[in-house]
Amino acid sequence: MQFPRNKIVAVMGGSGSGKTTILRLIGGLISPDAGQVRVFGEAIGQSTSSKLYQQRRNMGMLFQHGALFTDLSVFENVAFPLREHTNLPESLMHDLVLLKLNAVGLRNAAQLKPSEISGGMARRVALARAVALDPQLIMYDEPFAGLDPISMGVTANLIRQLNDALGLTSILVSHDVQESFAIADYVYFLSEGTVVAQGTPTEMLMSEHPYVQQFVNAYVDGPVPFHYPGKSLAQDLGIGVAHD
């Protein structure tokens, strides 16, 4: 799989297809059993942990539910990576955090606690936090899951705008076809840990691959069966099976 600079690449697939695992591999949170992950030309997680932390400073990750620090305010959540990695004076820190929050439309929510904001807002705060250190690569883990249509549109627009304005490389893990196809430049389809199809969103819409067709058109049955594999109903009910 390749994720070129300045592009948004969507990684799509059903639950359990290995989408999030790919993000965790790129972030060095887990190690591959085989093969290699290279980010900015360097292998990930194969040397010391300090090297890995250094590599992560160029990455940002938006977790599925935001993963905000619940004991800190919205402002302090965004300030967290800056406080940890820089020695900026407080006035500059203040301005920088407010600008980041302004970019996601939540400058006026700076003093609220994560428990006081909605799921969609939490996702946007996490996005502001993820770009606080101006990373070159940003990974989104299911950024649209559980959002109302307005929040979904806002988040999708933000992902596209941030990518273009900051010249980022974005990896978007999602199973939301409409929103992902609207902003992605390239799409990978995963099933059971394997890439089954890839191409631009337009190519994918016209693809005749049965898995892509089932996924894009939301067919109930297909390569991904409706029934969990195992015994048949007849076997379970004992119909047509001789009893001792």
Add this chain to the structure above:
Amino acid sequence: MISQLGHGVRAWLNEMGFAFRTLWAIFINGMGLWKRPRLITTQLHFIGNYSLVIILVSGLFVGFVLAYQGYYTLNRYGSEEALGLLVALSLTRELGPVITALLFAGRAGTSLTAEIGLMKAGEQLAAMEMMAVNPIQRVLAPRFIAGLIAMPVLAILFTAMGIWGGYLVGVQLVGVDAGAFWSQMQGGVDLRDDIGNGIIKSIVFGIAVTFIAIYQGYQAQPTPDGVSRATTRTVVISSLMVLWLDFVLTALMFK
């Protein structure tokens, strides 16, 4: 059966190895925290100050009961003047460190486990990792150091309250002579052997309880059930560990 036993022993050794590696990582990362004392003082407030009420009230009541029970026994031999000494020695050598550690495990240990476990379940620790911040240094080490400092201080306060409680019941209620109560205590309690050993015990218990609590949180399954089990394990393992360590330390310090 032999293979099961072997499997169990290997799993136990594996767990122990991982636990000691984590403890070592906490020590190493904790050393860098002198530049950021605020991280430790915040936790000290959370772990220490919030445990004060339960520790002080328990100390007072243990002192009350100790004075009644001590008087009941000593009175039979006509040596109730030794009540002050009995109360002070019981508290400084044994009850102060042990009961404080058990209460500390219930009050502060459980909240540490639940907090760290929920941070893990909410992917906050993974988010920290991805922000190139080591959670062992940012989350575990400050809590460990704060527990290490808070535990002996709490044990000393517990003991002081216990002695005051013993005085209230023994002298004010039961009628032991105040002069005898205090002078016997002053003459019989040794600074190094009694108070010093009690403080050493409380430091060891502090290390054990705090480490068990944060390790259980860090290793918890990131589910509601997993965090609940980890919290229970914290209380069970640290209580048993405190009692076992108390036996070992008492045997080592016994003259």
